Structure formats: structure tokens, C-alpha cells
Amino acid sequence: MSEGAATDQALPPVLERVREALPDIPFQYVPTPLDPAVVVAREHLLPFMTALKEDERLAFDYLRCLSGVDYLDELEVVYHLRSFRHGHTIAVKVRMPADDPRVPSVVHLWKAADWHERETWEMFGIVFEGHPDLRPLLTEEGLGYYPLRKSHPLAEIEDWQENLLEEVERLAAVGAPAAAPEAVDERAQKVALAQKKAEVIKKAREEARAKGLSAEEERRYVQEALKRFEEEAAKEAAAAPAPAAARPSPADERAQKVALAQKKAEVIKKAREEARAQGLSGEEERKYVQEAVRRFEEEMAAAPAPAPPPQPPAAQGKAPLTPAERAARIALAQKKAEVIKKAREEARAKGLTGEEERKYVQEALHRLEQEGEGG
Amino acid sequence: MAAPAPEHRHELETIDLYINVGPQHPATHGVFRMVLTVNGELVEDCDPVIGYMHRGNEKLPENCDYRQAIGYHDRTDYLAQFNTEWTFCLAVEKLMGLEVPERAEYIRVILGELNRVASHMMWVGAFGTDVGFFGTPFMYAFREREVIQDLFEAVTGERMMYNYFRPGGVAWDLPDDFEEHCRYVIEHVRRGIDDLDALMTDNEVFLARCRGLSPVTPEQAINWGLSGPMLRACGVRHDLRRAEPYSIYDRFDFEIPVGTQGDVYDRYLVRMEEMRQSLRIVEQALRQMPRNGPIMAAGLKRVLRPPPGEVYARTESPRGEYGVYIVSRGGDKPWRHKVRGASFCNLSPLREMVVGNYVADAIIILGSIDIVLCEVDR
Numbered sequence: 016m017s018e019g020a021a022t023d024q025a026l027p028p029v030l031e032r033v034r035e036a037l038p039d040i041p042f043q044y045v046p047t048p049l050d051p052a053v054v055v056a057r058e059h060l061l062p063f064m065t066a067l068k069e070d071e072r073l074a075f076d077y078l079r080c081l082s083g084v085d086y087l088d089e090l091e092v093v094y095h096l097r098s099f100r101h102g103h104t105i106a107v108k109v110r111m112p113a114d115d116p117r118v119p120s121v122v123h124l125w126k127a128a129d130w131h132e133r134e135t136w137e138m139f140g141i142v143f144e145g146h147p148d149l150r151p152l153l154t155e156e157g158l159g160y161y162p163l164r165k166s167h168p169l170a171e172i173e174d175w176q177e178n179l180l181e182e183v184e185r186l187a188a189v190g191a192p193a194a195a196p197e198a199v200d201e202r203a204q205k206v207a208l209a210q211k212k213a214e215v216i217k218k219a220r221e222e223a224r225a226k227g228l229s230a231e232e233e234r235r236y237v238q239e240a241l242k243r244f245e246e247e248a249a250k251e252a253a254a255a256p257a258p259a260a261a262r263p264s265p266a267d268e269r270a271q272k273v274a275l276a277q278k279k280a281e282v283i284k285k286a287r288e289e290a291r292a293q294g295l296s297g298e299e300e301r302k303y304v305q306e307a308v309r310r311f312e313e314e315m316a317a318a319p320a321p322a323p324p325p326q327p328p329a330a331q332g333k334a335p336l337t338p339a340e341r342a343a344r345i346a347l348a349q350k351k352a353e354v355i356k357k358a359r360e361e362a363r364a365k366g367l368t369g370e371e372e373r374k375y376v377q378e379a380l381h382r383l384e385q386e387g388e389g390g
Numbered sequence: 391m392a393a394p395a396p397e398h399r400h401e402l403e404t405i406d407l408y409i410n411v412g413p414q415h416p417a418t419h420g421v422f423r424m425v426l427t428v429n430g431e432l433v434e435d436c437d438p439v440i441g442y443m444h445r446g447n448e449k450l451p452e453n454c455d456y457r458q459a460i461g462y463h464d465r466t467d468y469l470a471q472f473n474t475e476w477t478f479c480l481a482v483e484k485l486m487g488l489e490v491p492e493r494a495e496y497i498r499v500i501l502g503e504l505n506r507v508a509s510h511m512m513w514v515g516a517f518g519t520d521v522g523f524f525g526t527p528f529m530y531a532f533r534e535r536e537v538i539q540d541l542f543e544a545v546t547g548e549r550m551m552y553n554y555f556r557p558g559g560v561a562w563d564l565p566d567d568f569e570e571h572c573r574y575v576i577e578h579v580r581r582g583i584d585d586l587d588a589l590m591t592d593n594e595v596f597l598a599r600c601r602g603l604s605p606v607t608p609e610q611a612i613n614w615g616l617s618g619p620m621l622r623a624c625g626v627r628h629d630l631r632r633a634e635p636y637s638i639y640d641r642f643d644f645e646i647p648v649g650t651q652g653d654v655y656d657r658y659l660v661r662m663e664e665m666r667q668s669l670r671i672v673e674q675a676l677r678q679m680p681r682n683g684p685i686m687a688a689g690l691k692r693v694l695r696p697p698p699g700e701v702y703a704r705t706e707s708p709r710g711e712y713g714v715y716i717v718s719r720g721g722d723k724p725w726r727h728k729v730r731g732a733s734f735c736n737l738s739p740l741r742e743m744v745v746g747n748y749v750a751d752a753i754i755i756l757g758s759i760d761i762v763l764c765e766v767d768r
Contacts (some may be wrong), residue, residue, distance in 0.1 A: 102633065
């Protein structure tokens with residue numbers, strides 16, 4: 016943060032007063048349409064905010080809004096303040112690296128910050144040091160992720176799943192057509208069966224209608240048709256040889272295909288994120304993603320040899336989650352939730368008070384974490 | 391059987407009891423839960439639990455373009471839809487430097503103020519039920535609200551989710567008979583307010599239950615971040631329409647009612663007077679409004695792309711300061727979209743307001759805050 020840049024600009028009267036009251040703390044002026052904003056270094060935040068509240072010339076007694084913002088590599092907390100005595104407003108911004116999200120709490124200055132800080136903590140993972148009761152506010156405990164961070168997907172998760180499924184199906188159809196007709200997985204079979212069943216039901220119902228049967232008779236008619244269908248299906252299943260054992264290893268093949276599809280899905284996701292970060296429009300974003308997919312496919316075509324099979328688990332901190340990691344996290348969160356539930360029930364059974372119960376649950380969670388590290 | 395001697399009764403041991411109010415409870419005005427620790431009838435602790443309505447209303451518009459995001463504001467505060475839409479549009483207009491045409495400004499003021507009346511009507515009705523008037527004020531208030539909603543329906547085609555304001559103006563012009571219809575509404579509602587006034591304001595039971603309950607000092611109110619009628623009831627003459635005038639509020643003559651005690655009764659009085667003042671503003675706006683003219687800023691692109699920057703726009707919604715903080719990085723979607731719900735901030739010091747009162751009064755105190763859970767949880 017350069018002090019030189021700050022002094023060059025003509026400051027609005029409020030900031031002149033701030034400079035007068037706080038000559039030692041450098042800040043950077045950012046004009047916004049309604050309130051003058053200043054960027055302050057994190058280590059200066061607490062003295063800065065204290066002076067804003069306590070100094071007679073400033074007297075910002077009203078914290079009207081507190082927001083977190085995710086700038087990908089950095090996180091930001093924005094405080095919007097107003098002074099009832101002087102009628103002036105200010106926005107204070109403090110930035111921190113995304114891997115060190117800590118900021119001092121201001122609850123002791125403005126009680127209004129209480130829920131705002133709790134919410135910002137749970138939504139962005141920004142720890143407000145010194146907050147008396149930093150519990151999640153809107154979501155349940157142990158969510159394990161921060162919904163308002165840009166890395167948390169919204170529409171992408173559905174797109175991603177859809178792309179993955181489509182890709183798996185396409186590869187299953189294209190990759191090994193004659194050799195492995197049964198390579199379609201169990202789920203697809205089930206779906207097919209269910210569809211057939213639905214057709215049988217529909218047909219039977221139509222027939223019944225055509226015959227002018229009563230509702231009761233119609234139901235019976237449909238049931239009979241279903242029964243016949245199921246018997247036939249069972250016969251077919253018994254007659255068909257078990258092909259799975261004979262084939263070499265369709266599972267491996269499938270796993271490869273799935274891995275490829277997953278990679279592709281990741282490329283899509285990454286491209287989309289990049290496009291978002293660049294602030295592209297929807298149309299431009301789509302093009303950008305298509306381009307990335309095309310490049311990826313060309314690469315795969317150019318290097319037909321399968322990629323080195325065992326992927327070294329990259330130890331990058333900020334890389335997007337792989338599906339396996341995601342699954343592991345979900346499993347962990349579920350386990351945690353179970354532990355919390357059990358501990359809570361135990362605490363209730365013991366008749367502990369709310370405070371004791373909370374502690375009891377925290378201890379149980381702590382034990383779980385230690386176990387996880389140990390094993 | 392002989393009754394136990396009185397001294398024995400004094401020695402009875404009492405224990406703290408937890409009472410779970412909500413999330414499904416008629417007195418919580420939505421899915422809100424509070425865990426009360428009571429000693430006898432006295433509330434010793436209160437832990438508000440919110441989030442049952444959390445739908446990610448801040449995240450969703452970050453994936454919409456600027457006009458699509460308006461609908462989410464209808465659903466944030468579903469009793470002050472025009473005011474919330476207005477705030478969002480104001481934010482985009484400030485970012486883009488848009489000028490809103492005169493006629494559109496007047497349309498916004500008229501609808502926004504009537505929306506305030508409708509919202510307060512809803513509150514008075516529900517609050518009456520909280521206090522113990524079962525049904526009567528509720529029906530009186532809803533009759534008036536219905537009249538206002540008919541007008542809104544005539545203008546927007548919708549009863550609840552209007553989606554009528556746009557950055558730069560309003561979506562389409564008013565119906566031909568709007569003025570006539572509006573005057574009828576004003577007359578009707580004015581009489582309705584008088585009816586409610588006669589029914590409630592001097593009522594013995596109402597006074598006994600509300601007066602002096604949970605007084606809040608101006609210093610506390612400001613430090614807790616209260617706004618709107620909650621803040622004014624404490625004697626702080628602060629109304630964004632006057633303090634930081636937006637739109638064309640500097641052209642109207644209206645008063646800002648304030649309380650003296652900051653208790654529940656003052657909150658009621660402030661809201662009742664605010665309805666009358668809102669009707670005054672509507673009357674003035676009807677007189678001043680240009681009869682025709684553009685209702686949308688000229689030269690707007692099909693997709694709005696505000697330049698990079700940020701803005702915190704706020705308006706005086708029926709519940710207080712409704713704020714929208716938008717960070718734009720130049721794209722067609724907001725990079726960050728934060729909503730400062732007025733009732734979120736008004737509800738946060740609930741513990742301080744409730745502790746030390748009786749359980750039955752806790753319900754009244756909660757009711758007097760005028761919460762909309764969709765806005766609290768977002």
C-alpha cells in the first residue's frame with residue numbers, strides 16, 4: 016500500500032478529517048458513487064476502526080453493513096459506517112490473502128457487527144479474531160465449505176454432473192460397441208427396466224380404458240400385466256449366461272473412460288471459472304469453454320497413449336477439488352454430522368445445559384479429528 | 391387434604407427450563423426459532439436460531455445478469471417488494487451513472503410509499519394477534535392491504551412478486567385509470583387507519599401489554615444497528631428519505647414520527663403515523679407527477695454492463711435500511727451481491743431486548759420488530 020498514491024488525490028472532506036485524526040495510519044482512497052472508501056492494512060484495522068468510532072471529529076457510531084468479498088487470491092471485508100452526529104459516511108476495506116483469512120473483530124465497538132461477522136465467517140471462512148461467539152448463523156454446523164466463495168460452484172455443479180454423465184454414455188456407446196454390449200452399468204440397466212415397466216403399465220392402462228373397465232378392474236388388469244412382465248424378465252435373466260466373468264475387465268475400461276470424462280469436466284469447469292474471472296459475458300463464456308474443450312480433445316487425439324495412469328496426488332493448496340476429494344470431504348462431513356448428533360443426544364440424555372452441551376459436542380468433534388490424524 | 395404450609399412453598403426448588411419456540415410456531419412470523427431459558431415466567435436467556443429460509447439469495451444473483459437479479463429482491467423482503475427492487479435498481483443506476491426519467495421517479499415513489507403502508511398494515515394486523523386481539527385488527531388491516539394490492543395488481547399484473555422496477559426506470563407505464571384508482575385507495579386506507587387507531591391505540595389491554603415494554607435507548611439502538619421504525623421509536627430522528635435523500639424525496643413535505651421511550655408501544659405509534667405520512671407523500675406525488683413522458687432511461691443496452699466499481703445503495707424500506715452492496719468487475723453479472731436486510735439487523739439484538747421479560751412478552755417484543763424471515767435468512 017503506497018502512501019504516495021493516497022496523498023496525490025484530492026480527498027473528500029471526511030477523509031481529510033480521517034487523515035487529521037489518524038496521521039500515522041496510511042490508507043488508500045477509492046472513490047465509489049455514494050460513500051468514499053478507504054483501504055487499510057489488516058494490522059492497522061483495529062486502531063483505525065477504534066479511532067473512527069471514538070474520535071470526536073469522526074464519531075462513526077453506526078455500522079450499517081459488513082460484507083465479505085472473494086477476489087480469488089484475496090478476500091476482503093468491507094465495513095459501511097455512518098455517523099449520526101456529523102451525517103457523514105465511509106466504507107472501510109481490508110484485504111487479506113485467501114490462505115490466511117483472519118481479521119480482528121469489531122463487535123466490541125459496534126454490537127451490530129455480531130451477526131454480520133458470524134455470517135461472513137460461515138459464508139467466506141474469514142475468522143474474526145476476538146468475536147465472542149463465532150458460531151455459524153444461517154447454516155448448520157460442520158458444513159465444511161464456504162458457500163459464498165467463488166470456488167463454491169452454483170450452476171456448475173449440475174452442469175458438471177450432466178457433462179460427466181453424457182460423456183460416460185457417449186464413450187460407452189462409441190468406445191466398445193460390439194465387444195461389450197453389457198458394459199452399460201447396472202444403473203442404466205435398471206433405468207431401462209423401469210422404462211419398460213412404465214410402458215407396460217401405460218399400455219395395460221390404455222387397453223383397460225379401451226375395454227371400458229371400472230377403476231378397480233383397471234387396477235387389477237394393470238397388476239396382472241406387470242406380473243406377466245416380471246415373470247418374463249426373470250425367465251430372460253435366468254436364460255442369459257453370466258457374461259461378466261468371461262470378459263477381461265470391463266471395469267478397467269470403464270474406469271478409464273470415466274477418468275477421461277472427469278478430466279474433461281474439469282477442463283470445462285476451469286475454463287468457466289477463468290471466463291468468470293475475466294468478466295466475460297454469457298455468450299463469450301460459452302465460446303471460451305468450447306475453445307478449451309476443443310483444445311483438450313485435440314490434445315487427447317494427438318497423444319492417444321493413455322495418460323500416465325496413476326495420477327500423483329498433487330499437493331496444490333488451491334487446486335479445484337477432484338471428485339475423489341469431494342467425495343472424501345462429503346464422507347468426512349457426514350461422519351462429523353453423525354458424531355455431532357450422537358454427542359448431542361448423549362449430552363441431552365445426561366441433562367447438560369446448552370453451554371455444556373456445546374462443549375461436549377466440540378470435544379467429541381475434537382476426538383474425531385485426532386482419530387483422523389492418527390489413523 | 392390440607393394445603394402445605396406457605397413456608398414450604400417458598401422452599402420449593404426451581405430449575406431453569408428450556409422452551410423451544412419455533413421453527414413452526416404461529417408467533418414467530420415465519421420459520422424462526424428461539425431457545426428461551428426461563429426461570430418460572432422470566433426469560434433468562436434467549437438464543438435466536440435463524441437460517442431455515444436461507445436460499446443463497448446473495449449467491450444466486452451473482453450468476454444472473456443485472457435485470458434477472460431483480461426478481462430475487464422481490465423474494466428477499468416479500469412485503470416490501472417495490473422498496474427492495476428500488477434499492478437494487480438504485481445500486482445499478484449509481485454504478486452506471488443512469489438518470490431516471492421524472493415520471494418513472496414519481497411512479498416509484500407512489501408505489502414505494504403505498505408498499506410501505508401495505509407492509510405496515512400487515513404488521514399491525516399480525517401484531518394485534520400477538521398482543522391478544524384475536525382476529526379483529528387482523529381483518530381490518532388486511533381489508534386495507536387488499537385494496538392496495540388490487541392497485542399493485544392493476545399496475546404490475548402480479549399480487550406479490552411485482553418485478554416492475556428496472557435499472558433506469560420502470561418496466562411499463564401505468565394503466566389509464568391509475569390516478570383515479572389511487573385516490574380511491576388513499577381515501578379508503580385513510581379511513582382504515584382511523585378505524586385501526588380507534589380500535590387499538592387507546593385500548594386498555596393493548597396499553598397494559600405494550601407500554602414500557604423493552605425500552606431501548608437511542609445509544610443502544612444505534613450501536614445495535616437498528617434502523618427504520620425500530621430506531622425512530624427510540625427518539626432518533628433518522629430516515630434515509632431525509633438524511634440521505636435518494637430519488638426525489640427532497641421534493642415532498644412529510645414528517646418523520648419519532649417515539650420517546652423506545653418501547654413496544656412507541657414502535658406501534660411510529661408505524662401508525664408513518665402510514666399517514668406515506669399517504670401524504672403519495673398525494674403530493676400524484677399532484678406533481680408529469681402526466682406523460684418517458685418512463686425508462688434512453689439508450690440502454692439489452693444486457694447491462696456497469697463499469698468496474700462498487701456501490702452500497704440503501705433505501706428506507708418499511709422495516710428500515712435495506713441495503714444492496716454490489717461489486718462490479720465490468721461483466722454482465724455482479725461479482726459480489728450483498729443484501730443488508732433491515733430485519734436481519736433489527737433482529738440481531740433480540741437477546742438483549744427479550745432477556746429479563748416474561749415469556750408472553752417475549753412474543754410481543756419479537757412481533758414488534760417486524761421481521762420478514764426471507765429477508766433475515768436471504
